[in-house]
Amino acid sequence: xxxxFLPTAVGQLTESASIALAQSIQSQAIATPLTSQPITTxxxxxxxxxxxxxxIHGFDSSVLEFRRLLPLLxxxxxxxxxxxxxxxxxxxxxxxxxxxxAIKTHLYYFWKTLINQPVILVGASMGGAAAIDxxxxxxxxxxxxxxxxxxxxxxxxxLSKLMFxxxxxxxxxxxxxPNVRDRISRTAYKNPSLATVDALNCGAxxxxxxxxxxxxxxxxxxxxYTAFRFKKLSEIVQPTxxxxxxxxxxxxxxxxxxxKRAIPQSQLIWIPDSGHVPHLEQPEITAKSILExxxxxxxxx
Numbered sequence: 001x002x003x004x005f006l007p008t009a010v011g012q013l014t015e016s017a018s019i020a021l022a023q024s025i026q027s028q029a030i031a032t033p034l035t036s037q038p039i040t041t042x043x044x045x046x047x048x049x050x051x052x053x054x055x056i057h058g059f060d061s062s063v064l065e066f067r068r069l070l071p072l073l074x075x076x077x078x079x080x081x082x083x084x085x086x087x088x089x090x091x092x093x094x095x096x097x098x099x100x101x102a103i104k105t106h107l108y109y110f111w112k113t114l115i116n117q118p119v120i121l122v123g124a125s126m127g128g129a130a131a132i133d134x135x136x137x138x139x140x141x142x143x144x145x146x147x148x149x150x151x152x153x154x155x156x157x158x159l160s161k162l163m164f165x166x167x168x169x170x171x172x173x174x175x176x177x178p179n180v181r182d183r184i185s186r187t188a189y190k191n192p193s194l195a196t197v198d199a200l201n202c203g204a205x206x207x208x209x210x211x212x213x214x215x216x217x218x219x220x221x222x223x224x225y226t227a228f229r230f231k232k233l234s235e236i237v238q239p240t241x242x243x244x245x246x247x248x249x250x251x252x253x254x255x256x257x258x259x260k261r262a263i264p265q266s267q268l269i270w271i272p273d274s275g276h277v278p279h280l281e282q283p284e285i286t287a288k289s290i291l292e293x294x295x296x297x298x299x300x301x
Contacts, residue, residue, distance in 0.1 A: 003027070005042070006089060007208035015198040021067040025089065032109040034102055040091040041110055043082040047074030051143055051294065052115050055081040056107075058125030059151075060175065060216060062088030064202040065124065069279040072287035077294065080119075082110055083206075084130060086219050092211035099222035104134045111141055120294055124148040124279055125250075129225035135236060145240040146290055149248050149276050152228045153255050171220075172213035178204070190247040190275035199280075233262035240266040241293040243286060245274035267293075 002010045003025050013019050021044055029038035044063050053073055057065040063081040073079040083090040085106035086098035096102060107130070111119065121142045123131030128150020135142045174180060181204055185195040206212065240263045244256035260268040269289050271278035279286045 005040075007205055009201065009205055009208060012201050013198055013205075014201075015067075015196070017067040017071065018064065018198055018202050021064060021070065025063060027089075028110075028114060030106065030110050030113055032106050034085075034096055034105055035093055037093060039085065039093060039096075039106060041083065041085075041106070042089040043080060043110070043114070044070060045078070045080050045114075046070055047077050047079045050077040052117060052119045053077055053079045053290070053294070054111070054115065054119040054121050055079070056084065056121070056123040056127035056131050057081070057088065058127050060087065061125075061127075061203065062206045064205065065277075066279060067202065068283035069287055072283055073290060077291065080115065082107070084127075086215040088206050089209055092209070092215040094211070097222065098215045098218040100130070100133055100225050103130055104137055107134055108138055108141070118143040120144045120146065120290075122146040122148065122290065123150060125276065126151050126225065128152055129228075132228060132233070132236070133225065135238060136232065139237065142238050144293065145236065145238045146243065146293065147240065147259060148243045148279055148286070149245055149251055150242075150255075150259065151251065152225060152233075153258055154227055172216050175216070176204075176207055176213075187249050188276040189281055190245065190249075190273060191281065194281060230258075230262045233259070234264060236263050236265075238265065239293075239296070241289065242266055242268040243271055243278060243289055244268065245276055245278045245281070246270045246272055247274060248276045250276035 002022055005027055010022050024044050025042055027040050027042050030041045031038045055066045062083050066081045070079055070081055085103045121131045128147040129152035132152050135145050182200055186192040189195055242259050256268055260266050271282050271285055274281045
């Protein structure tokens with residue numbers, strides 16, 4: 001059985017990993033300073049033991065992005081994935097300013113309510129920028145940091161210039177188009193055959209949540225995540241693992257080396273035969289790299 005708060009289209013999922021993770025999604029009312037009303041927040045939690053691993057998804061995505069990675073990490077480690085404020089299946093309350101500041105505030109109170117111990121924070125794509133921002137603001141929460149094909153070196157959103165009436169609505173309707181989402185998905189993978197109907201359904205299920213378009217417009221109008229300067233990245237004191245698909249057609253590959261130069265205690269591992277989403281395309285290699293990093297006591301150059 002699927003949770004009742006998920007859209008009914010969840011029944012269209014066909015791959016076992018997608019179905020299993022969707023069935024495991026939970027919700028929790030999280031009190032934050034952002035609003036007097038608790039925010040119903042969706043997440044998945046599997047496994048036990050070890051330092052908790054917390055996974056953060058990318059732009060216009062959800063916890064379903066980690067359907068192949070999360071179970072592998074959870075074999076011998078407590079592992080969480082959470083839907084960020086304004087994204088996934090987390091409640092989009094009226095009156096909240098959906099912005100990077102609100103996102104990290106909400107994430108902190110989610111962590112404080114349900115985890116409340118230092119974590120290994122893993123961010124993919126825009127989730128990497130969110131993870132960096134969170135780590136710099138709440139360094140006591142993050143024991144180690146993992147960036148998977150992360151944004152953060154280029155600021156803003158290409159959609160921001162379109163996010164005013166009526167273009168804001170038209171821009172989100174453009175993103176809602178199945179053909180557009182299919183093209184984006186195929187570009188994200190090195191192997192386009194992985195951009196299956198099930199993958200498309202996983203990536204679009206949250207679009208049916210109430211106020212999806214309004215929250216996306218508000219986030220992009222906020223400017224999204226600005227570019228982090230090298231000086232700011234150099235303030236990250238946590239050991240950091242940079243994982244990068246060797247054939248990323250979304251961000252390219254140059255930023256991987258730039259992150260390695262900017263973050264003091266960092267190591268870079270290339271994920272072979274992978275595009276922008278190695279956690280979906282090469283989940284076994286990605287999980288192995290994260291779990292080995294979890295146990296590392298020193299950083300390899």
